Amino acid sequence: ELKVEQNPLFLSMQEGKNYTIYCNYSTTSDRLYWYRQDPGKSLESLFVLLSNGAVKQEGRLMASLDTKARLSTLHITAAVHDLSATYFCAVDATSGSRLTFGEGTQLTVNP
Amino acid sequence: EAGVTQFPSHSVIEKGQTVTLRCDPISGHDNLYWYRRVMGKEIKFLLHFVKESKQDESGMPNNRFLAERTGGTYSTLKVQPAELEDSGVYFCASSQDLVRTIYFGEGSWLTVV
Numbered sequence: 220e221l222k223v224e225q226n227p228l229f230l231s232m233q234e235g236k237n238y239t240i241y242c243n244y245s246t247t248s249d250r251l252y253w254y255r256q257d258p259g260k261s262l263e264s265l266f267v268l269l270s271n272g273a274v275k276q277e278g279r280l281m282a283s284l285d286t287k288a289r290l291s292t293l294h295i296t297a298a299v300h301d302l303s304a305t306y307f308c309a310v311d312a313t314s315g316s317r318l319t320f321g322e323g324t325q326l327t328v329n330p
Numbered sequence: 331e332a333g334v335t336q337f338p339s340h341s342v343i344e345k346g347q348t349v350t351l352r353c354d355p356i357s358g359h360d361n362l363y364w365y366r367r368v369m370g371k372e373i374k375f376l377l378h379f380v381k382e383s384k385q386d387e388s389g390m391p392n393n394r395f396l397a398e399r400t401g402g403t404y405s406t407l408k409v410q411p412a413e414l415e416d417s418g419v420y421f422c423a424s425s426q427d428l429v430r431t432i433y434f435g436e437g438s439w440l441t442v443v
Binding site for chain 1: 361372425429435
């Protein structure tokens, strides 16, 4: 059974600081998603990583995928309060049929 | 373009009653998924439709849950009879094909009392 683990689960950081969220998974997969969720809202797609070594950046967020290590990272650069949300990684090991989610990382950026 | 829409957004029902959740995917998306997150747990897959066919329903917890997608457009998820442990958020998602972004709705919050 595919397991997806995120860490940390809770992250409180100061504005302007950098940090990385890690996503480890247990089964071979070459498709990984990062989502953001604000309270009571839908899961907003941030990144889709489709191959080993993939790196994508959008604003202050950068995601990477290492399929050999079964690891993805979401790096936050110079955090701002608007980034406060819950971030999920999700792995697709079934070629599009289903996603297996991590528990989510609740990020709070303090002024 | 409208996103994935779900109805109702919140529902409170008594144990033993029936609830039907509806999902309208993004127009043109053949793939439709149901997921749920029960309190304190991770988001878990329930099933996947391709058009009107159930591609994978291995995540459905038991036979009290019935999902349909007549005509390959909107989908319904019925819980009958509802139990306390069914409380949680039910997410619907859709995608155009199997390699593209999967878009989620805002979820239907179900509370069984």
